[in-house]
Amino acid sequence: MQHQTGHSTPGENTPLLKTFGRLAPQLKPILPRLLLGFLCALAAGVVALTIPQVLRGLVNSVLHAGGASTEVWIAAGVVAGLGLLEAVLVYLRRVFVITPAARIETQLRVRLYRHLQDLPVAFHDKWGSGQLLSRSMADLGLIRRWLAFGSIMLVVATVTVVVGLVLMFSSNWLLGTIYLAGAIPITIRAFYFRNVFRAASRLSQDQAGDLATTVEESVHGIRVLKAFGRGRHALEGFSVQAERLRDTEISKARSLSGFLMFVVSVPEITLGIGLFVGVWLTARGELTVGEVVAFFATAAVLAGPVEGIGMLLGMTLTTKTALDRHYDVMDTPNTITSPAAAEAPASPRGHLELRGLSFRFPDAKPGSTPVLNGVDLEILPGETMALVGTTGSGKSTLLQLVPRLYEATGGQILLDGVDVRRYDVEALRTAIAVAFEDTTLFSSSIRDNVLLGARPSPGQSPDDALAEALETAQAGFVHSLPDGVDTLIGEEGLSLSGGQRQRIALARAIAAKPRLLVLDDPLSALDVKTEEAVTERLREVLARTSTLIVAHRPSTVMLADRVALLDGGRIIDVGTHAELLRRSDHYRHVIASLDEPPSVEEVLDAGEEKR
Structure with missing residues (x-):
């Protein structure tokens, strides 16, 4: 059997937005719930950014000689309340998005299965069963997780970083500029990372499909392998495939870890520079201690979203590959169809x-x-x-032409x-x-x-x-x-x-x-x-x-x-x-x-x- 691995397909070069845009018909009915989930996630991010502003007020107006202890308790209560509100919002986000995301996964899976049933035998002759299995299970699972988590959190993380930068600039424009300067090398690195990671992601998913095909064929042909004593030979071939997949996954992980290291280290370096500048501005009286505390507390809050953007970008690219693989099958036309006006014999006799x-x-x-x-x-x-x-x-071929x-x-x-x-x-x-x-x-x-x-x-x-x-x-x-x-x-x-x-x-x-x-x-x-x-x-x-x-x-x-x-x-x-x-x-x-x-x-x- 020929194995369709899809290592080079038209979907590979499809623009990101165009690929995800094809989900619009499935997203339309559940858009209100996804929007509510997004608003909850966004509100949770805003609440998290509010906590540093409370700390700024606490430092500037409470933590000084003669400050009232009740104000400390009030500030602590506000921080605790904001933390509880953030937790509730995170819970609501999951409630709103998990069910519709799972429903879309089911719809896509059923639609894919229906299409596979309709496609002619010639299609199945070319495609390995493991490739189709990985597209119907693993790939659609990736899409569900991206819809329920990745897509929302990528937007929320981006918005959180933007809002955080605005707050940083409100504390001090110089410190905000220093922190923002770190985004330039990250943006350049992200451009190259996207292309490398997308290719590695596609290769790993295709190799996983080939590996699944090998497992299925070995299980179905286990009696033949045992009868001819070829179990060790089959194992050697499987090991080679498994090692190729391992190498691809390691290369993919290295690419992602290198990008994450860059995304995490650059902001930390800029924060080090910012700390030096902040202390110098405070010593000159151009910046209050509370503003310095608020700036670095905000940076601490942004550390998660900044790091998350790298991981979520990788998840998005992997999901884009999964969608491309899904539409590789769905875009295959069914060449054996019923006519618009079907006919039936007047006297069915089997002639x-x-x-x-x-x-x-x-x-x-x-x-x-x-x-x-x-x-x-x-x-x-x-x-x-x-x-x-x-x-x-051609005897068997002739028989298969009769039922089309x-x-x-x-x-x-x-x-x-x-x-x-x-x-x-x-x-x-x-x-x-x-x-x-x-x-x-x-x-x-x-x-x-x-x-x-x-x-x-x-x-x-x-x-x-x-x-x-x-x-x-x-x-x-x-x-x-x-x-x-x-x-x-x-x-x-x-x-x-x-x-x-x-x-x-x-x-x-x-x-x-x-x-x-x-x-x-x-x-x-x-x-x-x-x-x-x-x-x-x-x-x-x-x-x-x-x-x-x-x-x-x-x-x-x-x-x-x-x-x-x-x-x-x-x-x-x-x-x-x-x-x-x-x-x-x-x-x-x-x-x-x-x-x-x-x-x-x-x-x-x-x-x-x-x-």
Whole structure:
């Protein structure tokens, strides 16, 4: 599988404000609560700046010979009251912003999941699952934290610093100028820091996604790794990826820590200079002790916001990267959609026609040979058609074009006389049930997996449909499991043998009661006797259902009504098994190549089922 890491994407160079501006539709409904949270945070910052002014009054008017002790208690009470008010305002900020920020995170996550469901298979072929997982979980978590904390506190910290500077200038313009002078090198450093940190942030998030993909693939392929003794090899590859991510994170942390050191040290240096100047002005009588105390108390209050601006800037840049990664997926267009005016067949019978069908993969090189090139085939209502051909002839690809998992690049696919592109996509995929050789089951009960797309017959209960589908697929083994049909089968059904997974997947297709059943050799892990029993039951239960099946075994071919021979991207012959054996040398060659001994996996699966 190709892995889309997104190390170089258009979103990377999108301006900061433009990226965050795309959140406007989600922010609009919760803007009042965010505004209240911002006002509370701003008020808390103003209250914190008020405390030094109280101290100035305390020093100038109380702490002198003959000062009344009651005034000290009053000043202390005012400071305590302001501190309590600041704490209440901080609490209210969290109350106002946490819930709406979490709601936006949920909305973005659901919208992303819906979009992933809509995107064609070609998209998922290119993207590693770990990349999509990190975008739907970690990245959206960053966005929530920035909305609830980073965005508000960045603005509040900036406003607090501005207000603090005004108060400093009100105490003494010279001291204020000295402190403000420190902002010039910080601004210059921030400009360079932004570019370096943004690139490092993007790289680390992409590498984390690649690492998640590796973990997921290793977990899903654990039986293969163990069987071939490649666990240590996989660990070595994983370690290399993990070390690259570590190095990137360390580089990112160094960049941020260097910037923070600069942001913290420059104001401290300016304060040292300011202290020397303040003492000199006080000695000359141009500045009162209270004003000096107020100036340095204000500077102490500003120390937190000044340092916080550096961290919040880093958080903002990381969130911007997370949003870019989110919109990398959301901006991917869905190329397989329903028409504005969908059509439906007058008499749905499962009649399938392929007319001049051709297909080339979206990422194929220009001028390359199409996988399918002018396929013509007709499957009559209720007929079972086997599709055979040499490896790589395009059999599985053809099957995926019928339900529009991929979009044909030429020709037509007609289901009951209507081009599949004229169907509503959901209606089309309801009319067609698919079972693949590489079965996919979900981490749920057997009941939920089988009834995933079930359409019980009139008067038939879901339990009856479940029982019928399991019986038809010869999946009676489920009743011997610990909880029967309610047994949880684990992620992708890896706790079951290959044959058991295939029969559950086939039962799922049967329960859908489709007009057309598309099977990509879903019985390859079964013995010939079980396969014959399944096929006979299929004929009874789905008597009116047409079936197109890719066959990889002679036994499957012989159970079909007719056989289509695919070669060079075209159907070169159609007939019964006996007819094709008589007249086609290529068919005899294909059948001979199909008659192979069972694979190691089939032998292992058979042994598991016997146990």
